[in-house]
Amino acid sequence: MTTSTTPEPSATAPLVDLQALVVAVRRRRRLWCSAGVLGLLVGAALAVAMPAPPTAVTKVLVAHQEDQPNDPGTLIRTDVALLQTTRIADQALKSLHSAEKPEDFMKDYSGVGLTNNLLQITVTGDSDADAEARAKALADAFVADHVKRIKDAANAEAKALLDQRDRMQGELAKVNKTIADGSAQTGPTASADLESLFARRAELTSRITDFSQRAADARIGTPQLLAGTQIVDTPDAVRGSLPKAAATNAAVGLVLGLVLGLAVAAVGSVVADRPVLRRDIAANLGASVITELPLRGGRLWRRRRTRTARERLTTSLARTARGTAEPVSLLELGCARSTSAIALDLARALGADGPVAVVDGLPGSQLARRRAKPGDPAVVDGSAAVPHQERRIGVGSVAPGTAWTDLQYLGTRTVLVVRAGHGSAAWLHTVARQLADQRIEVIGVVLIDPDPRDRTDGTLWDGLHTALRGRGDRTARQGGTDRPRTERQPMWAARVPDSDQEAR
Template identity: 75%
Template sequence: MTTSTTAEPSPAAPLLDLQALVVSVRRRRRLWCAMALVGLLVGAALAVLMPPSPTATTKVLVAHAQDQPNDTGTLIRTDVQLLQTTQIADKALKSLRSTAKPEDFMQDYRGTGLTNNLLEITVTGDSDAQAVARAQALADAFVTDHVQRMRATAQAEAKALLDQRDRMRDELAQVNKEIGGQSAGSDPKASATLESLFARRAELNSRIADFDQRAADARTGTPQVVAGTQIVDAPRALRHSLPKAVVTDAVIGFVLGLVIGLALAAVGTVVADRPVLRRDIAANLGASVIAELPRRSGRPWQRRRTRLTRERLTATLARTTRGSAEAVSLLELGCARNTGAIALDLARAVAAEGPVTVVDALPRPQLAARRQKPGDPTVIGAERAATLPPQERRIGVGSVAPGTAWTDLQYLGTRTVLVVRAGHGSAAWLHTVARQLADQHIPVIGVVLIDPDPRDRTDGTLWDGLHTALRGRSERPPRQPGPEPGPEPGPGHRRAERQPVWAARGPDNDQEAR
């Protein structure tokens, strides 16, 4: 039986991880909180620096000859559009004796149909008195124009009906004349003609009376329209409340700034592709997360928990350092100060067993330049690392940020612990770090996550490759009886490294990571 060595295809990753997106946006709360604050301040400033112009309003009741209970507002919308015409604007300006152009004046007022017969006119001006005068002039001009149009329509309708009546009368006179010229006799044909003339005369009389009635109704409807169209709410200036305007504009600016900030944070998160969840960081680096520490000391009630976590991490790293002759290094990505503090704690923990030296190879040497306190370990710069005797224990502190001299990392330690700040490096750069360390045969025994998300519940443990993980030390099989083991490997010996998770993704992704 043969065993296939072909790797099974991994499940397809989602195009957008909503959990990671939400966490990343929440971590960028400084951005969208700042945008919301800027929007609030800008809105409040605009309300103070750019107050609204003095405004006046009036309401006009508009009567229509074609009013119907089921009207959908077509007539009042027509009145609103008629208000926005140069004819009415020109009449209002003439009554105000103003030399402004009607086109410019039309930009200073607007009409709103409140109901089918109620029109509200809002006008702005340089002062409250001017705004009130403009509103009065506009209302009067609109009422006058509406009444004139209704009267002209009624007169035209009445004239058309009376003209039709006059034509019917002329036809009736012609019929009466024909009836007078006929004589009643025994001729059946003459009798039938006379009967048709009498019927035609009766029809014409009825139609003439109908036209008279319709013309009278048309004339009667005009006074109702004239009396019904009037100003029902006298022009008055609107009171402007500065506190209310400030609060309203500030709330609007706050909401707009918050929305824009959240959008920018979401877009920046998707474009930058910076992992923040422990499962993503562990998968990209090919090593498990062994500890989490805050970036700063935090609030007073959190300091005790942070101190206990740091002590447990120091004890774990100290056991790892004592159990092997290989040197251990701490390589940082976005958290040089935290990495230096961890290195000093580790050096103090192992100093009881013999002298230990901390090699500071950070881009900006922080440990070598600090003032040493009594009991602190010896700290030297990277340029003096070659002068240390091989048997002396060392702890290297370096960086894997862009610009790192990768070939120098093996002189800091043959094994390393990565101290990574969550959300600092992109996924592509984490791949690059893992590949470069693999090329240098430097196994990563664990990842210390700095500034993790407090609501992250993902698993940062990789359950394969126990020979490089710290937890694998307690899960090794017992030693089988057999020949005595060979001599202890020297300091130059390099431990075989397991294949990281990204190595099975193909050469294309590998090249991209480079």
């Protein structure tokens, strides 16, 4: 029966740990900083390689018959939309005697409403003179089209009013004829009919006069609108600055590169699920973090602190190795060089008590093939035999592809040297389970390349900080009893089904 080693999130745990996400993104600052620098360089290069085409700008004052003080800009937006039509583009091209298609010309210009009555037109061309000529033709075409629409609207309104007047004049003529025919009649009924006809004639005469006045007013208002629509700013070429354009494009590229880089780093951190906080690494390995060391020497002002931390770690490991008769090993995950240096320091510290041999179990025998310095302990290959009277310090790896059954020959007690953010949470669980199966006790975790702003606690307070099953079996054997231990289990062991534990 197989048991999954993938960690199961708690029911109350958030889907994304924001603190771990921020730390993971900050650790990948090389990625998003490189993306930002790349965007900056690409933006500046585009400004130099693809300079802005010659551009001309003109402004047109547009008068509307429906102008209102509280207009939200609907009328000027309509004018901008009308500017982007093939009719106006075609009229401008005809005035330029150009064979270019209106659809292609529409891609070279744009309009924007500065106010409710002021329209700005921007046109590009092959040269400054060409851009100015195209802007002038386009502005003239727009003004002519706008004037034509105003005249057509005024004429249509006046014609409708005059048609109404003519219809009423025809009706008035019929009323006058009826009055003339009935004036010779006498009697009470004839008098009443004549009074009604006279009243109707007076009403028609008044309405005819009203329609005539309204038609005249409609035509009188048109010249004001025609005079109000005009080009107020002649086309002028825009003088572009290459340094300014390069700086603008570089700033835009920098921002876009940073945003893209941060997005990629965040998504990659969530998908990879590589713990970087000491709290998460300790919880996934089931062992406490005993110290932290930088990946390399670190900055100049931190080297003294790093050297002190390495000396303390060496003293602590030497004390542990002297207090046990079992061989001690150092198992690395993503930091073979740091692990080798720690092993050599430990061997030198133990060399005063007697002969010490460092057993190299790293892939490729990196440690055994190194150039030895005077005073260094003996380094042997993992397959070499070591005398029983000589103390052994094993150095191995728990990276993917490790031969787990060989780790117990390096040492039954081990210190895990793990680089922060190197292994996924699932793999850390696998390491803890495999070491427990091999009955290898984990003394603690040495964290390499930790986040300097990490303030989480790497000590497991709710249980033993070792691989619990291996330690429990060893304690039972040393006590001479086979009774099972009833200690609390770490988070990954608590999820193993009872049937699987019985099978083991």
